Amino acid sequence: MSRLEMLYKAVVLDHSSSPNNHGKLPNPTIEETIHNPTCGDTVLVQLFVEDGKIKDLRFDGQGCAISQASASVMTEVLKGQDLDHARELIEDYNRLITGHEPQFQDELGEALAFQGVANFPSRIRCAQLSWKATETGLDKLQDKEEE
Numbered sequence: 001m002s003r004l005e006m007l008y009k010a011v012v013l014d015h016s017s018s019p020n021n022h023g024k025l026p027n028p029t030i031e032e033t034i035h036n037p038t039c040g041d042t043v044l045v046q047l048f049v050e051d052g053k054i055k056d057l058r059f060d061g062q063g064c065a066i067s068q069a070s071a072s073v074m075t076e077v078l079k080g081q082d083l084d085h086a087r088e089l090i091e092d093y094n095r096l097i098t099g100h101e102p103q104f105q106d107e108l109g110e111a112l113a114f115q116g117v118a119n120f121p122s123r124i125r126c127a128q129l130s131w132k133a134t135e136t137g138l139d140k141l142q143d144k145e146e147e
């Protein structure tokens with residue numbers, strides 16, 4: 001097993017057994033539920049947005065260890081980020097898990113371990129689910145503000 005695969009397995013195990021920011025927010029600004037039919041994962045992401053920043057976010061739902069762990073890691077990466085940069089980080093993460101070099105390595109932190117998912121193409125959707133939910137939530141929020 002390569003070093004990356006070992007790191008990937010360790011991060012997935014760690015975050016799926018004791019996830020961060022798991023549960024529900026009392027006052028979400030926006031929320032989005034997304035389902036991955038291939039694996040049966042469902043993830044709800046809630047964002048509390050204020051002053052153009054993601055002040056808080058949580059996830060809930062059920063699914064495989066990869067979907068849960070990637071959601072937990074995502075909450076750590078995106079908490080406190082301003083909305084534009086959050087989008088850049090989501091894009092960067094998508095680049096990473098499809099085998100490309102990310103731009104914001106320091107900020108992705110533990111999410112970098114998900115580069116290991118590129119070796120398991122059937123699990124890429126699991127690793128993308130919560131990030132996609134956040135992106136969709138941010139899109140909806142933007143539409144709302146432009147009305």
Ligand code: ZN
Pocket residue numbers: 036039040041063064065066067126
């Ligand atoms: Zn899954």
